[in-house]
Amino acid sequence: MKKTIIAALTIAIIASCTQPATNTVASPDGSLKVTVDAVDGNLCYNVVKDNDTIIRNSRLGFELMGGNVLGTHTEVLSIERSSANTEWETVWGEQRVIKDKHNAAVFHTAWLDIEVKVFDDGFGFRYIFPESLGIISIRNELTEFCFASEDHTAWWLPESVPYYESYGNHTAFDEIDCAHTPFTITGADGRFYTIHEAAVLDFAKMNLIPESKSALKADLVKWSDGTAVYVSDTRVSPWRTIIVSGTTGGLIESRLMLNLNEPCKIEDTSWIKPGKYVGIWWILHKFLYTWYYDANNPEGHGATTERTKRYIDFAADNNFSGVLVEGWNLGWNGDWMANSGGFSFTKAYPDYDFDGIMKYAASKGVQMIIHNETGANTENYFAQIDDAYALYQSYGMHYVKTGNVNVLMDGKEAHDGQYGVNKLHEIVEKAAQYQICIDEHEPCIPSGVCRTWPNLMTGEAIRGQEHDAWEVDGGNTPEHTTVAPFLRGLAGPMDFTFGTFDFSNPANPQCRTRTTIAKQLAEYVVIYSPLQMANDDPAAYEGVKAFDFIRDVPTDWEQTKVLDAVIGDYIVTARQERGGSDWFLGAITDENARSLRVPLSFLGKGKWLAQIYADAADASYEDNPTAVDYSEREVSAKDVLELKLATSGGTAIRFIKK
Ligand code: NOJ
Ligand code: CA
Numbered sequence: 007m008k009k010t011i012i013a014a015l016t017i018a019i020i021a022s023c024t025q026p027a028t029n030t031v032a033s034p035d036g037s038l039k040v041t042v043d044a045v046d047g048n049l050c051y052n053v054v055k056d057n058d059t060i061i062r063n064s065r066l067g068f069e070l071m072g073g074n075v076l077g078t079h080t081e082v083l084s085i086e087r088s089s090a091n092t093e094w095e096t097v098w099g100e101q102r103v104i105k106d107k108h109n110a111a112v113f114h115t116a117w118l119d120i121e122v123k124v125f126d127d128g129f130g131f132r133y134i135f136p137e138s139l140g141i142i143s144i145r146n147e148l149t150e151f152c153f154a155s156e157d158h159t160a161w162w163l164p165e166s167v168p169y170y171e172s173y174g175n176h177t178a179f180d181e182i183d184c185a186h187t188p189f190t191i192t193g194a195d196g197r198f199y200t201i202h203e204a205a206v207l208d209f210a211k212m213n214l215i216p217e218s219k220s221a222l223k224a225d226l227v228k229w230s231d232g233t234a235v236y237v238s239d240t241r242v243s244p245w246r247t248i249i250v251s252g253t254t255g256g257l258i259e260s261r262l263m264l265n266l267n268e269p270c271k272i273e274d275t276s277w278i279k280p281g282k283y284v285g286i287w288w289i290l291h292k293f294l295y296t297w298y299y300d301a302n303n304p305e306g307h308g309a310t311t312e313r314t315k316r317y318i319d320f321a322a323d324n325n326f327s328g329v330l331v332e333g334w335n336l337g338w339n340g341d342w343m344a345n346s347g348g349f350s351f352t353k354a355y356p357d358y359d360f361d362g363i364m365k366y367a368a369s370k371g372v373q374m375i376i377h378n379e380t381g382a383n384t385e386n387y388f389a390q391i392d393d394a395y396a397l398y399q400s401y402g403m404h405y406v407k408t409g410n411v412n413v414l415m416d417g418k419e420a421h422d423g424q425y426g427v428n429k430l431h432e433i434v435e436k437a438a439q440y441q442i443c444i445d446e447h448e449p450c451i452p453s454g455v456c457r458t459w460p461n462l463m464t465g466e467a468i469r470g471q472e473h474d475a476w477e478v479d480g481g482n483t484p485e486h487t488t489v490a491p492f493l494r495g496l497a498g499p500m501d502f503t504f505g506t507f508d509f510s511n512p513a514n515p516q517c518r519t520r521t522t523i524a525k526q527l528a529e530y531v532v533i534y535s536p537l538q539m540a541n542d543d544p545a546a547y548e549g550v551k552a553f554d555f556i557r558d559v560p561t562d563w564e565q566t567k568v569l570d571a572v573i574g575d576y577i578v579t580a581r582q583e584r585g586g587s588d589w590f591l592g593a594i595t596d597e598n599a600r601s602l603r604v605p606l607s608f609l610g611k612g613k614w615l616a617q618i619y620a621d622a623a624d625a626s627y628e629d630n631p632t633a634v635d636y637s638e639r640e641v642s643a644k645d646v647l648e649l650k651l652a653t654s655g656g657t658a659i660r661f662i663k664k
Contacts, residue, residue, distance in 0.1 A: 346381020
């Protein structure tokens with residue numbers, strides 16, 4: 007007995023000793039190994055998976071504005087090791103309980119420390135800037151990602167398109183100019199990798215530029231003065247993360263990014279509730295009504311008291327939690343992007359009875375999702391934010407949709423540079439003070455900060471469904487939503503806003519939603535967000551059986567399983583309702599019709615009633631998008647369903663425990 011205690015103590019001491027035999031951190035299952043060491047004086051890391059080198063020696067460090075370099079002429083002086091095996095519960099999410107099992111180490115060098123955490127499904131590392139460095143200005147991050155093969159290809163979003171609103175490209179590394187993360191690699195070795203970040207706070211976002219056919223380098227978004235980051239109070243960089251998976255689905259099922267964010271800082275989270283919403287929004291994007299009020303044509307204005315109450319009634323009748331209203335407030339007349347300082351966040355147009363609507367919504371148990379388009383003018387927004395949020399809170403309202411349209415914030419800085427990151431985050435913390443949840447449009451792409459601040463509920467940073475209303479290329483491609491879960495989706499919830507049932511678009515007939523209705527339904531399962539919109543005019547849903555699925559589908563999940571997916575072709579996702587037993591399945595395809603065999607082994611024991619919304623035999627996104635067949639059948643975990651998806655079609659299923 008004594009011997010065992012002594013042995014255990016010895017192991018613990020060796021584990022925390024400052025000079026271990028190797029500079030390697032292995033994952034708990036031993037399959038993934040990250041080594042940090044100086045190579046010819048340059049700080050580097052390499053990665054081995056199942057005995058294959060998957061990342062060759064890759065540089066670590068920074069070049070400072072004065073020309074000094076952190077991470078060169080250096081060596082690892084000491085290592086502090088630790089490990090964790092815990093679990094934590096999400097306030098909302100794709101999975102209720104998340105395991106955090108990893109081994110970690112901090113590698114100390116003379117001027118820079120590297121902290122590494124290795125999980126079974128990937129790893130993250132970040133830089134710690136010792137206080138002794140004082141305030142520093144970073145010009146360039148030297149971090150490289152040198153993969154082992156020249157034959158890997160990548161799915162990536164081009165940095166050149168504003169607000170991340172682009173399709174994913176699929177190319178070799180050397181065909182990339184500058185890419186956003188998440189950056190997803192389909193490996194020539196049969197593995198899938200996603201490079202991203204966790205906890206981007208008080209730092210610039212990291213983009214990727216190619217160095218060769220197999221290597222990428224970090225490229226930080228810069229301030230207008232050319233500096234990348236001023237390191238002052240915050241002494242850590244965001245985590246640089248890589249998921250390593252044998253399957254496409256493993257990328258989506260990984261919780262690496264959330265595990266690398268700090269636990270929730272909001273004590274009482276009872277007011278943070280997932281839900282579904284309708285809104286005065288799609289009719290604006292279809293140019294049927296306007297955001298602005300014109301006294302000469304009051305009928306043209308979208309956000310009227312009468313219409314808003316109609317949407318509130320619809321939400322209440324159909325168990326939706328919220329109603330979004332855009333164009334209710336002063337400031338939309340004329341060129342609002344140029345005159346963004348003209349927005350008021352408390353004063354309404356004359357045909358919008360703000361007080362009456364807030365009270366009406368409250369009386370019906372409906373939350374108003376109050377739109378605050380700032381035009382990326384933070385000065386004007388922060389001058390009003392306390393008054394505005396206090397006003398909304400006084401009616402018991404907990405949701406604001408922010409917008410930051412203008413490619414530069416305050417006419418000067420990028421949304422995803424350190425300035426933008428800090429301003430956008432300040433809004434989230436301010437909102438928490440007033441118990442307000444944020445749906446953030448034109449944001450910095452997320453990085454899991456919603457674990458720490460779960461009032462940051464969802465956001466855009468996606469080529470969402472609004473593009474189907476007015477985009478010159480005719481609307482989103484059928485392929486787009488089969489790629490999005492593997493790029494933007496790996497950064498967190500997406501406010502994509504599907505739900506189109508009426509495919510007409512009189513103001514822009516060359517443009518429309520290019521899916522079937524069944525695919526629209528399935529997207530509620532495939533594309534994750536705790537706040538999901540049903541974008542169409544409520545009139546479009548009246549008497550349509552398919553709407554039952556939107557009404558029934560939850561937005562908060564116990565667990566999530568990606569059953570099958572080929573990026574850019576199709577994806578089948580199953581999710582179990584949080585706090586319930588029902589499962590929901592969504593399968594979607596690109597422009598190709600296809601049959602998919604789906605084993606139902608994810609269902610627990612017993613019999614289930616499957617309510618199936620499928621493309622009708624003659625459905626197609628081009629000629630017959632509205633043809634949905636509804637059927638019911640009894641199934642069990644032993645069954646295999648054969649799903650038949652039309653061109654840009656889908657299948658949506660609810661499984662009810664019998
Ligand atoms: C772009 C947002 O993404 C959209 O949802 C909003 O309606 C407009 N900006 C106006 O703020
Ligand atoms: Ca395809």
